[in-house]
Amino acid sequence: MRDVAVVGANMIKFGRYPDKDVVQLASDATIGALKDAGITMKDVQIVVSGNLYQSNAMIGQRIMKEIGATGVPVINVANACATGSTAFREAWMSVASGAYDVALAIGSEQMGKMGLLGAEGANREYSTEGVMGTGLMPGVFGQTGVEYMRKYGVTQEQFAKVAVKNHKHSVHNPYAQYQIETPLEDVLNARVIAWPNTLYMCCPTGDGASAAVLMSAEKARQYTTQPITVGASVLTSDPYTERNPIMFDVNTLTRNAAKEAYAKAGIGPEDLSLVELHDCFATAELVHYDNLMLCGEGEAGEFIDRGDPYVGGRTPVNASGGLLSKGHPLGATGVANIVEIVWHLRGQAGARQVENAKAGLAHVIGLGSACTIHILKK
């Protein structure tokens, strides 16, 4: 495998765009990434497009018909919430393998106000939802947090502090769907969605798009003096564990991916300037401090109590505001996390900039499950 660099990165502000379709959103994001790289679609040798809800609708080709139908290979990718990051990984693989010099990864999704994912099937006569436990995301990630609570004695307040932090960070991110600070008492007093997660501890649905241009390190030198190197691109699935899939295990595959990513990048968690991790719920973020080894085993509660994951703290986590504030347009999320890291490494993150950022990690989980970790370096 040869070295690969990110040369172009862009996303649109996540939100709700009822007057546009998903191809227009993705096209806007992609044109921005191409301009950022200083190329056009005519320079792109392969396109990988991630979109979940229209995974059977040839989104990649439709984007190209809008912005440049050059006839190059297009791969449409679906991998639950890890759809966008899997698209990025496939683009990385295309270049790292030596098959192509310039690849484009696009993530897009249009969800509108669709509310609880999977809810549409929950009233079918043979649905188990609400009758034999829950499989909807708020309850599933509630249980994930409660398991950590059982093992290590963390409290609902410690989970709530994650939401306080991410919403505080979001105030400085013009690309976030919500930029509203939520003090601890507001988070704890908000209505409960699935205990221990209250409303402000759950990510909103929405629309979004993001794109990245990847090149071989050699090719990148022709276009930029500031290439961002992909130090590791890792994808895992969930191995057999005793309670999975009755209870989804988001921990084992994340730990496996983290170990592999640190080994490949040749750095450890202590070397990370920032992390964008998959905070679909506040409970998820807390357990991933531990899974990504940002803290010692069982010490995620102390990690948030000390303020370590704040911008200015030991390891800033979700300087973007995370999915809790940015929103989580499924296919767009994974590429957008990488875009955020790229901006920090280039010093282009505005008021939320992590000073002197040298290395960043982007983590995504798609339930069922897929985990991607990308480590990017200056």
Added chain:
Amino acid sequence: MTQETATEKKVNPLVPFLRIPDNYPDEPAYLWGSKCKSCGATYLGSRVACAQCASTEPSFEEVRLSDEGELYVFSVVHQTVPGLEAPYVAGIIDLPEGVSVRANVYGLDPLKPDPSWFGKKVKMYTEKVRVDREGNDIVAAKFRVAD
């Protein structure tokens, strides 16, 4: 001689791993699973092959699962789809055969979730939850805190 007619009502399990005997409810319904003869991993209901040992010569024995287990973890679901009762305790129940099952748990105050719930002994019961479009009763497994 009795003849089954199209209009005769049946009692159907909500999930395939709940078995309803012919003389239900005189004989109680029970959960069943499949135990891999190679590695011992046990699953709810039937399996094609084993996710743990990945044997290409799969062989399972059916096991009747206990009615009693322990509450491993839970969430309390407050927001769900219209028509479903909330809030309710959505638990993961560990059964002694090494299998876990998702279930609603009753006998706990959903407005006061508490770490003292971890490891609580719970007991299964069955209840009619819906009627399907052919008029058959649908029966689900639920759990309540054991006395």
